[in-house]
Amino acid sequence: MYKIINLENFKKRKQYIWFKTFSNPCYGLNVKMEVTEVVKYSKKTNTSFFINILYLITTGLNSIEEMRLREVNGEIRLYDTINPTFTVMTKSGVYENAGFEMVDDYHKFYLTAKQVIDKIKDQETVKDSYNDSLLYNDYYMTCLPWISIESMTHPLCDGNYESSSCPRICWDKYVETNGRYFMTLNITVSHCFVDGYPLSCAFKNIQENFNNCVNIFKK
8 A cells, every 4th residue: 555645745855856867866875784683583493594684674664654655657655565575596596586565473474485485496497577566665675695795786777766766675694793793784775765864764773673683573
């Protein structure tokens, strides 16, 4: 579900109009995040670190209104909920795009994500279409679990404001430092909708989710 925001009443109208003059209005931040509690929980419960992180990041992003704004068919839409989409490597070594409707219940989310991932991992081929969603009510998410990185940039379509209105998210391999675990998290957004304050709030909310993951997963 979504509501359409009239441009005349849009609180960030000036910002939106200005950055719409850019062929690529996107920017991103790379932030070092502590994931100690998520690593400990994943190891203790023998659950997927990737799925756990996926849930905590998606929940954190959805808590910020600006992260749920999209431009679709010339409309400014504010979605109630944005869904996770992510990449999974198939048997052939080629990535397939995956995703499902977001659910707030962690246990339902985990089971759905695991079923989707396990099915794709067993594929020999991939779909011809790269991204078949025309609603753009997704986050584009991926990770690099093999290396530790300092920063990340995403391929972006010049002049495609529908695509660029979808935040891109990437994280890397977590590393241990003095018994604590850290990873780099990149969030890339369209400046038409997201300025520095809500983006900073998204990082802060996600970090709080990482710190409080044990209690969140119990709900």
